[in-house]
Amino acid sequence: MRRTTILTLSAIAFTLSVQAQNNRHITADQAVSVAIENNSHIKMSDMDRRIANADFHQTDAVFLPQVTLGYTALTTNNPLNAFGFLLQQESVTAMDFDPAKLNHPGATQNYGTQAEAKLPLLNLDMIYARKGARAQEEMYQYKAERTKEYIAFEVQKTYTGLQMAYQARDILRESLEDVKQIHRSVTNFYDQGLVQKSDVLNAQVQVNTIESALAKAESNIHNASNGLRLLMGLEISDEAYTTDSLVQKKKIYPETTLSLFRPDILALQKAVDATDMMVKSSRMAFLPRINAFASYNLNDSQAFKFRNDSYLAGINLSWEIFSGNQNRSKMKSAQYQKNRMQEELNLHIKKEQLELDKARRDLNDSQTEINKQQINVEQAEEALRILADRHNEGLANTTDLLMAQAQFSQQKLLLSQAIMSYNVIEAYFRFLTKIEN
Structure with missing residues (x-):
């Protein structure tokens, strides 16, 4: 024991x-x-x-700045837009002022590349x-x-x-x-x-x-x-x-x-x-805002062609008086x-x-x-x-x-x-x- x-x-x-x-x-x-x-x-x-x-x-x-890049493909038979496409493509000729063609342009294409920038100033x-x-x-x-x-x-x-x-x-x-x-x-x-x-x-x-x-x-x-x-x-x-x-x-x-x-x-x-x-x-x-903006564009009648450039730039002042x-x-x-x-x-x-x-x-x-x-x-x-x-x-x-x-x-x-x-x-x-x- x-x-x-x-x-x-x-x-x-x-x-x-x-x-x-x-x-x-x-x-x-x-x-x-x-x-x-x-x-x-x-x-x-x-x-x-x-x-x-x-x-x-x-x-x-x-x-x-804010920068945006885009690519757009458009087609239209609207007379106004069709003529605008020609202007953007810088391809207007004397034949394009024919009234019959102006009124009935047929299908018109535009391929545009756009870069936009916005810059706050104040x-x-x-x-x-x-x-x-x-x-x-x-x-x-x-x-x-x-x-x-x-x-x-x-x-x-x-x-x-x-x-x-x-x-x-x-x-x-x-x-x-x-x-x-x-x-x-x-x-x-x-x-x-x-x-x-x-x-x-x-x-x-x-x-x-x-x-x-x-x-x-x-x-x-x-x-x-x-x-x-x-x-x-x-x-x-x-x-x-x-x-x-x-x-x-x-x-x-x-x-x-x-x-x-x-x-x-x-x-x-x-x-x-x-x-x-x-x-x-x-x-x-309550005070105004001041901002700058700009855009750069390339327009062509054919896809993936990058010709005919243009730009737009400016300054915007906006004042919201009543909200x-x-x-x-x-x-x-x-x-x-x-x-x-x-x-x-x-x-x-x-x-x-x-x-x-x-x-x-x-x-x-x-x-x-x-x-x-x-x-x-x-x-x-x-x-x-x-x-x-x-x-x-x-x-x-x-x-x-x-x-x-x-x-x-x-x-x-x-x-x-x-x-x-x-x-x-x-x-x-x-x-x-x-x-x-």
């Missing part, structure tokens, strides 16, 4: 050793680095930035629209930057949760060993007739309870590992990451006000600038959008300042909680030691000892949770203030 027990324990130890070797260790910085490269939200925000850049370059048409509304598109592109650049910062915070928070899962497992393992030792001692006392059967059963119940909690702790490790993989843009796996130990990241932060140069605030400011440019663009729509209130309403709409974006910016700044103040207070509260929990752990440990000594001497009952042991484990878990909470708040505080590690 003893040999079987030894072999079983050896097999369990070997299995745990293999699992520990298979689990890949990862640091918080490594996890953040992988997430910055692979996270789906970051990729989508980068695509939004690229889309905004492409939209901006559509406004290059404000300055660049379109103030489009110039301001281009500036608005540039501001919008910059807005998406800031949004992409802030998305990276947010994902980095989420990775740090999830990593801290994984650290807590390992810490809880280790505490439960220690607690399980202590309770098993108590169970063995109570069993020996029972065999000697010193305690009742209920004491043995209570100890066994405590062992079963901790074993159940330990199984859940193992599941929490795998759940947190997969949550971390999701943020890092990796495939879900049964392999659990191992982490650094959970320790308090205690730093001293000076009194910091909300930075107006934070990417999310700059993004909203650029959104305000973009709507302001659209207001100016809609105002400029059925379309431009006026468009300008009002743009002004309202600008006012709304400005209000959204002001509200966002106020809310983020409140978040920053709250995070600073939460950080202080978490430190207070850690200090109290450290004292509680020390006191619970001392109470457990005293009761264990008294129990060994037969002066304390088993129930009190089990309760003391459970209290000691609970206080250690609460201390670890307080440290985890502090680290998460500290990471959030840095996220709000853009303070680097």
